[in-house]
Amino acid sequence: MQRFTQGFYGYAFAMAVCLAGVLAFLFVTPYSTTPHIPRVDYTIDVANMRRAAPYQVWTPEPVPAGWIPNSSRMTDAKGVVTWRLGFATAEQKHAMLIQSDERPAAEFANRMANSDRATGTVQIAGETWEQRYREDKNQRSLVRLLPDATLVVTGTAGWDELTALATSLKQQPKPAGSPAPTATPVPAATPTATG
Incomplete structure (x- = not known):
């Protein structure tokens, strides 16, 4: 037994035992080909948006x-409150909800x-939405x-998935004690060329 614990033979025996253990571990560990998509909890951003917007x-x-929510970012810069909420869709595409009071509104939407x-309009839950498509x-x-x-x-999601997201949207009430939202007129859209 001593010859297995000394010199080169001891080293080789120890390595073989370790390698066998690693192979056994890999053999019994399940392997998934589905990519892991990080999930975010956006409830804090919703609460902050309700207070700040x-x-x-x-x-x-x-x-x-x-769908898996995988990104959420709220910004409050110079009185402009914007929230971007991203999803990995059931079809493994990307969809995002963006909302803001940035002005001019048309320029924000263009960006x-x-x-x-516009490539057309569509009625979603009784409201008119403008459709746009950037082919490249x-x-x-x-x-x-x-x-x-x-x-x-x-996003890169199809029209059906984007429509599903738009259909799901519900307005959240302002927290008690918050000032009521003020409606400001939307200036007339001025088309600008985008590259």
């Missing part, structure tokens, strides 16, 4: 089946959609200009 916040209720050209980026967008905010639903 001068408009009523829109959230998906419920989130479409099989978020990467296009200033494979980006579809639904745009709705409200008196106090702009809503953009955009």
Whole structure:
């Protein structure tokens, strides 16, 4: 037995035992080919938006089946409150809800959609949304200009999935004691060329 614990033979024996253990571990560990998508909890951003935004916040209720919220970013810069909420969809595409009171509203919508050209309109839950499509980026967008905010639903997801997200949107009430949202007129849209 001593020859297995000394010199080269001891080293080789120890390595073989370790290698056998690693192989056994790999053999019994399940392997998944499905990519791991990080999930974020955006409830804190919803609460912060409800307090900070001068408009009523829109959230998906419920989130479409099989979707995973994977990004949430709220910004409050110089009195402009914007929230971007991203999802991995059931079809493994990307969809994002963007809302803001940035002005001019039309310029904000153009920037978020990467296009200033409407390809049509669609009725979703009784409301009119403008459709835009940026072919070179494979980006579809639904745009709705409200008196106090702009809503953009955009991404590489198909029209059916973007429509599902827009359909799920519900307005959240302002917290008790918050000032009521003030409606400001939306200036007339001035088309600008985008590259």
